[in-house]
Amino acid sequence: MSKQKFSIRQHSELFMVSVLRLLPIDMVSSIGAWLGRQSARRAIRLKRKWIVRLHRNFERLEGLTEYRAREQRIIQHVEHLGRVYSEYAVLHKIAVQRFNIEGRERISGIDGPVIYVCVHTGHWELIGEVIRRFGGSVVALYDPIPDKARLKVAMNVRKKFCPENAGTRYIPASPRAARDMMNYLKQGESLSIFIDEEKDGLVWAPALGRKIPLVGNRMLAARLAVKQGVPVIPIHIQRKEGANFEATIESPILPDDRLDKKLAAAELAKQLNDIAERWVKEDISHWYWLAQLNLDKPFPKKGS
Structure with missing residues (x-):
């Protein structure tokens, strides 16, 4: 190369x-x-x-x-x-000195793979430190942004928290990413997915009053959880004063096994939207995608 x-x-x-x-x-x-x-x-x-x-x-x-x-x-x-x-540049030091995690008791009894979900608030890269503290490896989905220098900086930070030689894998968003992540989930690996995202000039989640399609990362997380029957763990990372941060681990969400898989995935995706929307509204000036959000821009019709 x-x-x-x-x-x-x-x-x-x-x-x-x-x-x-x-x-x-x-x-x-x-x-x-x-x-x-x-x-x-x-x-x-x-x-x-x-x-x-x-x-x-x-x-x-x-x-x-x-x-x-x-x-x-x-x-x-x-x-x-x-x-x-x-x-x-100093996030590795912030993780040790300025980062508190609340709610760890909510996942202390979980055995087996999970899907961690997060949004781009606070300093979202600290999701890696949350995972590291619980001693697990993860398969993390990431957006291969065009700015290669900034991507290099971000990937260096991620791999410091969750190194590849300790079992963590990093999967770039692509048409085959869903299949790859499903295969890892079947092998007992946990996943990490950001459920808010920007693509093609649109912020696909949360809805924030819009009618959004059942596509994107929140739907990916929901489908994977339903197909494998694994819990989804929402983690909200917030900036406190200055360079101080806190992660709140919320209660695990289990797919509704009374519904067929398609309906269960749609219902779980709605729950994930509601959680992401609550987080963003609580923390809106600290949400990364706010300047890209166009509340009036229509989503493309299916198949277009």
């Missing part, structure tokens, strides 16, 4: 990550926050399309009718994203 080629900008970002690793956690997070605020204010001045979407989303989802109030929320949102990007 040829060596990965990066642009000058990407080399600069990778160098910056290596520098940030040497700094204290709070300093790194504060640098990211400052960069995020500067980026937000510049985009507000330039009236970027994603700023317009954020105004609309904060108005419709939080009921903010006052322009300045929405603007402050936009700055808070982008500040959070700036922190997230910077904190990749």
Whole structure:
């Protein structure tokens, strides 16, 4: 395989990550926050399309009718994203020093494979630390984003928490990913799936008042759970103050075996949507996909 080629900008970002690793956690997070605020204010001045979407989303989802109030929320949102990007450099230290897990008793008696589900709030990469602390390997579905430098940084963090030599496998999203994950589940492996996702210019879950199709990662998680009769474990990761985080492990969800498999999967997918929607509404300025969300854009019709 040829060596990965990066642009000058990407080399600069990778160098910056290596520098940030040497700094204290709070300093790194504060640098990211400052960069995020500067980026937000510049985009507000330039009236970027994603700023317009954020105004609309904060108005419709939080009921903010006052322009300045929405603007402050936009700055808070982008500040959070700036922190997230910077904190990749020190996330291994955050996991040890600044990360609390609540609800571990809810899964202490589970024996056998499970499907962990999460959304992109807080610093979502800490899902790997949750799994690591419980001593298990996992098969993790991930989006192979086009920016290879940022993907490299993210994959390095993921593999630090859940290394491949300890049994964890990383499956890129693709047409064959569902089949691969089913095979691993049959072999007794647990899975990790993010049930909110952006694809083809649409945020496919949660619904947030829209009528969304029964497709995507939440439906994948539901179908796999129903076919193999395994529990789904929802895990919500939240940012507390500054660079402090908390994961809440919620009660396992078992597929309804009284229904046929198609209906059971649809019902479980609805439950997963409701959970994801609750998490996002509780934590909306910390939700990664907020700026990509277009509440008025229609979903493609089936088969189109």
